[in-house]
Amino acid sequence: MTESALVWIVLTPLVGALAVLLTGRWPNLREAVSLITGGGLIAQVMTLISPVLAGESPSILLVTPVPGVPLALQIEPLGLLFALIAAVLWVATTVYAIGYMRGHGEQHQTRFYAFFAIAISATMGVALAQNLFTLFLFYELLTLSTYPLVTHAGTDEAKRGGRVYLGILMGTSMGFLLLAVIWTWHLAGTTGFHPGGILAGKTSPLVLGVLYALFAFGIGKAALMPFHRWLPAAMVAPTPVSALLHAVAVVKAGVFAILKITIYIFGLDLLSGTGATTPILWVAAITIIGASLIALHQDNLKRRLAYSTISQLSYVVLGAVLANAAGIAGAAVHIATHAVGKITLFFCAGAILVAAHKTRVSELDGLGRQMPITMGAFLIASLSIAGLPPTAGLWGKWYLSLGALDAGYGVLAGVLMLSTLLNIAYLLPIPLRAFFARGTDQGEQWHEAPLPCLVAICFTTIACVALFFFPEPVYQLASMLVR
Amino acid sequence: MISEQLPALQVVVPLIAAAFCLVLARPLGAWLITFAASAASMAVSFLMLNTVMDSGVIDYTFGGWAAPFGIAYRVDLVNAYVLMIVSTISTVVSVFARASVTSEIETHNQGFFYTAWLLCLTGLLGITITGDAFNLFVFLEISSLSSYALIAMGADRRALTAAYQYLIMGTIGATFILIGVGLLYALTGTLNMLDLAQRLPDVANTRTARTGFAFLTVGLGLKIALFPLHLWLPNAYAYAPSAVSAFLAATATKVAVYVLLRFVFSVFGVEFALGAMPLALGLAILGSVAVLSASTIAIFQQNLKRMLAYSSVAQIGYLALGVSLATPAGLTATLLHLFNHALMKGALFVALGCIAWRIGSSRLQDFAGLGYRMPWTMGAFVVGGLSLIGIPLTAGFISKWHLILAALEKGWWPITVVIIAGSLLAVIYVWQVVERAYLAKPPAETSRAEAPASMLIPAWLLAIANLYFGLHTDLSVGIASRAAASLFGVVP
Numbered sequence: 001m002t003e004s005a006l007v008w009i010v011l012t013p014l015v016g017a018l019a020v021l022l023t024g025r026w027p028n029l030r031e032a033v034s035l036i037t038g039g040g041l042i043a044q045v046m047t048l049i050s051p052v053l054a055g056e057s058p059s060i061l062l063v064t065p066v067p068g069v070p071l072a073l074q075i076e077p078l079g080l081l082f083a084l085i086a087a088v089l090w091v092a093t094t095v096y097a098i099g100y101m102r103g104h105g106e107q108h109q110t111r112f113y114a115f116f117a118i119a120i121s122a123t124m125g126v127a128l129a130q131n132l133f134t135l136f137l138f139y140e141l142l143t144l145s146t147y148p149l150v151t152h153a154g155t156d157e158a159k160r161g162g163r164v165y166l167g168i169l170m171g172t173s174m175g176f177l178l179l180a181v182i183w184t185w186h187l188a189g190t191t192g193f194h195p196g197g198i199l200a201g202k203t204s205p206l207v208l209g210v211l212y213a214l215f216a217f218g219i220g221k222a223a224l225m226p227f228h229r230w231l232p233a234a235m236v237a238p239t240p241v242s243a244l245l246h247a248v249a250v251v252k253a254g255v256f257a258i259l260k261i262t263i264y265i266f267g268l269d270l271l272s273g274t275g276a277t278t279p280i281l282w283v284a285a286i287t288i289i290g291a292s293l294i295a296l297h298q299d300n301l302k303r304r305l306a307y308s309t310i311s312q313l314s315y316v317v318l319g320a321v322l323a324n325a326a327g328i329a330g331a332a333v334h335i336a337t338h339a340v341g342k343i344t345l346f347f348c349a350g351a352i353l354v355a356a357h358k359t360r361v362s363e364l365d366g367l368g369r370q371m372p373i374t375m376g377a378f379l380i381a382s383l384s385i386a387g388l389p390p391t392a393g394l395w396g397k398w399y400l401s402l403g404a405l406d407a408g409y410g411v412l413a414g415v416l417m418l419s420t421l422l423n424i425a426y427l428l429p430i431p432l433r434a435f436f437a438r439g440t441d442q443g444e445q446w447h448e449a450p451l452p453c454l455v456a457i458c459f460t461t462i463a464c465v466a467l468f469f470f471p472e473p474v475y476q477l478a479s480m481l482v483r
Numbered sequence: 484m485i486s487e488q489l490p491a492l493q494v495v496v497p498l499i500a501a502a503f504c505l506v507l508a509r510p511l512g513a514w515l516i517t518f519a520a521s522a523a524s525m526a527v528s529f530l531m532l533n534t535v536m537d538s539g540v541i542d543y544t545f546g547g548w549a550a551p552f553g554i555a556y557r558v559d560l561v562n563a564y565v566l567m568i569v570s571t572i573s574t575v576v577s578v579f580a581r582a583s584v585t586s587e588i589e590t591h592n593q594g595f596f597y598t599a600w601l602l603c604l605t606g607l608l609g610i611t612i613t614g615d616a617f618n619l620f621v622f623l624e625i626s627s628l629s630s631y632a633l634i635a636m637g638a639d640r641r642a643l644t645a646a647y648q649y650l651i652m653g654t655i656g657a658t659f660i661l662i663g664v665g666l667l668y669a670l671t672g673t674l675n676m677l678d679l680a681q682r683l684p685d686v687a688n689t690r691t692a693r694t695g696f697a698f699l700t701v702g703l704g705l706k707i708a709l710f711p712l713h714l715w716l717p718n719a720y721a722y723a724p725s726a727v728s729a730f731l732a733a734t735a736t737k738v739a740v741y742v743l744l745r746f747v748f749s750v751f752g753v754e755f756a757l758g759a760m761p762l763a764l765g766l767a768i769l770g771s772v773a774v775l776s777a778s779t780i781a782i783f784q785q786n787l788k789r790m791l792a793y794s795s796v797a798q799i800g801y802l803a804l805g806v807s808l809a810t811p812a813g814l815t816a817t818l819l820h821l822f823n824h825a826l827m828k829g830a831l832f833v834a835l836g837c838i839a840w841r842i843g844s845s846r847l848q849d850f851a852g853l854g855y856r857m858p859w860t861m862g863a864f865v866v867g868g869l870s871l872i873g874i875p876l877t878a879g880f881i882s883k884w885h886l887i888l889a890a891l892e893k894g895w896w897p898i899t900v901v902i903i904a905g906s907l908l909a910v911i912y913v914w915q916v917v918e919r920a921y922l923a924k925p926p927a928e929t930s931r932a933e934a935p936a937s938m939l940i941p942a943w944l945l946a947i948a949n950l951y952f953g954l955h956t957d958l959s960v961g962i963a964s965r966a967a968a969s970l971f972g973v974v975p
Contacts, residue, residue: 065954066884137875144874151922159922163914170910174873175903182884186891 002051003060005044006073009083010124012041013090017117024110031098034113038091041120045080045087052080053476059130069191071137074130076193077480078263078332082256083127085339086249090120092456096347097240099452103354106238112152116241118145123249126257132181132191132265135257136173139221142253143169149241150234161236168230169220176218180211184265187211193260197267208266209276215261216280221254222317223310224280225287231310235302239350242302247309247342252335255316259331262320263481271323272407281321285415287314292422299360301349304426305342308385311419312338318412319400325482327403332478334396337467341384341393344460345427348378351449351457361430368435370447373454377461379431384464386423392467395475486530490543490556493527493566494609494622496520501601508594510585517597518577524570524608532563536962555675557614560966564818565611565741568825572733573604576833579941580726582934583836587638587724596636600730602629607738616664616750617674619742623660623706626738627653630731634723645718652705652715659702666695667750679750687755696760699746706739709766709803710773713796720792725836728788732795732832733825740802740821744814747806748970757809766807771901773800778908782915787845790912791831794871797905798824804898805886812889814967815960819885822959823870823878823952830867830945834860837934837942850916852925856932859939861920866946868913870953873906878952881960 016037023030051058052075059074075083097116101109122145125138143166151162185191187207188198199208220227234246262271271277288311295307315338319331351374352358356367368375384391387398397416404412448454467474500520504513534541535558543556558566577600588596606626613619631653635646668674670691671682686692701712708716716736720728747756757763777796784790798820805817837860838853839845854861870877883906890898933939952959 063954065881065956066960069884071954133875140874141876144869148921154922154924159918162918162922166910166914170872171907174906174910178883179887179899179903182887183891186888 002048002056002058002075005047006058006060006075006128007062009041009044009128010073010121012037012044013117013121013124017114017121020110020113020117027109030110030113031094034094034117035091037117038087038094041087041124042091045083048075048080048083051075052077052480066133068189069133069185070131071134072130073125073128073134074193075128076264077477078256078260079127079129081332081336081474081477082252083124085252085336086120086123086127089244089248089339089343089460092459093240093244093343095452095459096243096350096456099450099454099456100240100350100354101238103450103453104238106152108152111148112238115145115148116244119149119245119249123253126253129193131193132184132261135260136177136181139177139219139253139257140170140173142221142250143173146241146245146250149245150237152238152241153236158236161233164233165230168227172218172220172227176214178218180214180218183211183214193264195264197263197265197270199266200270205274205276208270208274209279212266212271212277213280216258216283216317216321219254219257221250222258223251223254223287223313224283224317225290225310228287228291228310232303232306235300235306239302239346239353242306243343243346243350246306247346248339251309251313252339255313255320255331256335258317259320259328259335262323263328268323268328268482271321277321277323281318281409281412284314284318284321285412287311288318288415288419289422292419292426295426296422299362301352301359301361301364301430302346304361305345305349308345308423308427309342311422312342312385315396315400315416319403322400322403322407322409322412324403324406326399326406328482329475329478330396330399330401330403332481333399333471333474336474337384337392337396337464340460340463340467341381341391344377344381344457344464345385347453347457347460348374348381351453354453355447355449364430365433365437368431371434371449373448374457375431375434377457378434379428380461380464382423382427382431385427386420388420388424390468391464392471393464394468395471486534487543489527489531489534490541490558490612491545493524493531493612494605496523496527497601497605497608501598501605504594504598504601510590510593513594513597514577514581514584517580517600518574520601521570521574521577521604524604525567525574528563528566528570531558532567532962535560535563554618555614555677556612557677558612560962560969561744561818562611562741564962564966565738565821566608568737568822569604569607569611569734572825572829573600573730575941575944576726576730576733576829579729579833579836579938582938583726583840584724586840588636592636596633596724599629599632599636600727602626603633603730607734610738611741614676615674616667616676616679620657620661620664623657623742626735627657627706630727630735633727633731634719637722637724637727639722641718642722645715645722649715649719652712656702656705656712659698659705663695663697663699663702666691666698670695676745676750680752683751683755687751687759692755693760696751696756700743700762703739703743703746707736707743708796708799710769710776710796710800713773713777713799716796717789717792720795721786721789725832725839728791729829729832729836732791733829736795736799737821737825740799740817744806744817744970748814753809753971763807763809766803767895767898770800770803770807771898773797773803774901774905775908778905778912781912782908784912785847787835787847787850787916788832790847791828791835794909794912795828797909798828801882801886801902801905804902805889808889808893808895808898810889810893811964811967811971812885812892814970815964816882816885816889818963818966819959820882822963823882823949826878826945826948826952827867827870830863830942830949831871833938833942833945834864834867837938838864840934840938841932847916847919850919851923852920854917854921856925856930857934858931860934860942863939863942863946864920865917866949868917870949872909872913876950876953878949878959880953881956885960
């Protein structure tokens with residue numbers, strides 16, 4: 001039963017995409033189809049919770065294109081966590097998109113919803129991949145299926161953004177990741193994800209270090225510097241795409257893959273024993289600080305959020321490379337907490353665009369009086385990104401700092417603290433100025449985004465706070481990774 | 484028993500059909516004959532492949548004359564596999580050819596066109612099946628002469644210069660091959676490949692043998708269009724009729740590569756050809772340069788048929804790299820890519836033919852908005868393009884996987900880098916088409932207008948084959964690896 005559920009989790013969004021195409025002529029029915037598909041997906045992912053908590057990891061083999069390298073799916077705690085986040089936030093984003101796409105008068109909405117569903121299907125495939133080959137396959141499908149979403153507007157700017165997007169993601173994955181996958185197979189004779197890793201005793205520390213670097217840079221979706229430029233370029237997409245894909249599904253697929261490869265291909269003992277991966281640690285640290293510094297100077301709100309995402313993604317990479325219990329747990333928790341926080345911020349940015357037609361940070365003074373709910377949500381989510389109580393972001397940062405100290409890198413704990421200060425510096429002024437600064441041309445009247453947008457914003461904001469008080473379910477899954 | 488005569492039928496059926504075509508000369512009738520003869524050849528090749536897989540090599544002596552005097556045909560796994568590729572592509576593309584040829588070639592020439600097509604098919608099949616070095620040269624000339632004629636029938640006047648250029652280069656190549664074969668005959672007194680293989684080792688260390696080998700490889704290099712002997716290919720493919728581009732791109736260079744493999748592995752032997760002679764190094768260098776330079780040139784082409792032609796030169800580079808590794812894994816990758824590349828280039832050229840049929844152009848600038856005007860055609864083009872890049876789930880990925888793995892096993896790092904750089908360049912030249920077709924605004928208000936089903940079905944058959952062989956590789960990888968093992972192990 002559970003085995004076939006794995007296949008259906010990948011297929012359900014595809015079926016949904018087909019249904020969206022068929023019902024494209026009736027927008028209300030089309031959106032209902034998206035929502036029902038999303039609900040069905042959540043229900044299916046939920047059925048996997050109890051087997052995973054019981055320590056099982058059911059798997060299913062689909063087909064074997066290359067002998068010894070099967071296309072296979074398997075659930076394990078990290079994949080479950082990622083699939084759950086993506087499925088739940090997909091429904092939230094669909095609700096949001098109904099308000100946004102109609103409020104903003106976007107064209108080609110059927111195509112939008114269909115490719116959105118296909119992208120979710122690819123995301124589920126990444127989450128459930130049983131081996132590197134399957135992961136690589138769905139990773140590439142995710143790139144290809146999101147390309148039409150990034151270039152949705154069809155303008156020259158969208159075309160340029162799409163070029164950078166595809167160029168960097170495809171270039172790194174074909175250039176480094178594929179090589180790393182084949183090399184791993186050459187060394188280990190398998191590409192399967194096994195607890196404890198498959199590379200122990202197969203090769204020298206030097207090769208391990210090179211291989212790990214190929215993976216870390218080859219997974220361009222994790223946006224390690226210098227391969228981060230695609231994420232700001234992708235901001236040309238409609239806001240729901242930026243929200244779900246470029247704050248949650250696509251970028252998290254990247255760091256999820258790095259985390260998964262760290263745990264199940266290299267193995268924590270192997271990595272912490274050699275020190276071969278120290279350079280990546282510093283690349284991550286530089287990305288954390290560097291992207292935050294760039295974010296400080298961005299006036300376009302979505303670009304500022306994008307650079308914030310780049311910085312936050314490297315938290316997860318940092319946790320993975322630390323390769324100790326607290327680091328891994330922190331990385332996994334951070335995937336979840338950053339997802340709800342950043343998606344809220346993007347929702348708010350889109351709401352501001354739809355209701356007030358503003359895209360620049362410098363135009364937002366005094367907007368809090370017109371859009372109190374949106375700006376209130378922005379404030380809470382900003383706190384969560386900075387990692388301040390009473391919001392969920394605290395937990396990820398907490399465990400990551402612990403991990404850095406455990407590994408003997410006091411400097412990295414300092415980097416995390418400095419990053420918190422920078423987060424505060426580039427995010428908090430936005431809601432504060434919106435509430436307290438005097439606007440130039442704004443009236444005082446209440447003018448919020450459409451209702452579906454507000455519903456979605458409230459839901460994810462509540463999640464930001466709820467995960468602070470009840471982090472237990474997320475932590476439980478995260479701690480299973482290092483048991 | 485008819486099944487014993489299969490090797491003869493493989494060549495005789497299209498040859499006789501060609502004569503009928505010439506006599507009949509009516510477009511529809513000639514097309515029907517071409518399709519029927521291609522389909523019959525395909526059936527024969529599949530039957531032979533099946534027999535070879537089950538019970539090993541088929542030996543056939545023409546007219547009952549035994550080897551030293553008569554002409555012997557010898558079908559092993561390697562050439563059964565190539566025969567299957569050639570005849571299948573001819574069948575699929577001939578379905579497409581009907582509408583395409585009607586629009587591109589004048590009615591009174593169509594009978595000649597199909598005659599030349601069948602002669603070309605005869606030649607390609609004959610080259611592949613024969614076990615006699617001189618007979619091989621005869622078939623090579625049949626296929627070459629008929630392909631000059633086919634290319635010259637292109638609607639653009641530049642087709643004539645392209646055909647002339649190919650004629651000159653092809654003739655030089657054929658002459659070199661003939662000189663090579665002649666030297667071998669002088670040295671060993673036999674033209675039969677089996678006998679050559681037995682007698683050559685004793686005389687391998689002579690200047691004659693080395694000279695013969697050099698003439699043969701350079702001549703074949705011209706027919707293969709291995710860099711820097713590829714100059715005839717871009718023009719030939721760009722100005723030939725659409726159906727001819729699709730047919731030749733998927734088959735002609737493949738057959739030439741097969742001949743090279745046959746001479747290197749079966750006639751001269753690996754020790755001499757890749758050990759004593761510097762062929763491996765040469766192929767590695769030329770293959771790398773071909774991949775990098777031709778892929779780069781492809782990016783700057785405005786005529787998409789030229790772009791695909793340069794891409795073919797690059798793909799031939801991959802084939803050469805696989806051979807240069809001189810390992811069973813490398814040879815498997817080459818043989819596999821022979822098949823997969825036929826599928827992808829077939830799909831791409833057929834899709835381009837559909838577009839040329841509808842808008843009368845294959846220039847990039849005219850592709851604006853084509854993704855909405857011809858969604859099915861462009862869909863097939865995108866699938867073929869993704870396969871060319873080597874996206875997982877497509878046949879191209881399987882090729883790339885085996886090739887990179889073979890290079891890693893050998894420990895040749897630079898080759899790995901070249902292969903990867905080649906696929907990155909492919910991303911650029913494929914994607915500029917996708918971007919133009921889906922994101923550029925069409926010049927005027929245009930409605931949806933697809934190509935006819937008779938053109939779309941072959942395009943999608945090939946596109947689906949690209950997807951199918953990206954997932955189920957029992958046939959392609961299975962045969963390729965067995966064939967590679969047989970080339971390395973036993974002399975046929």
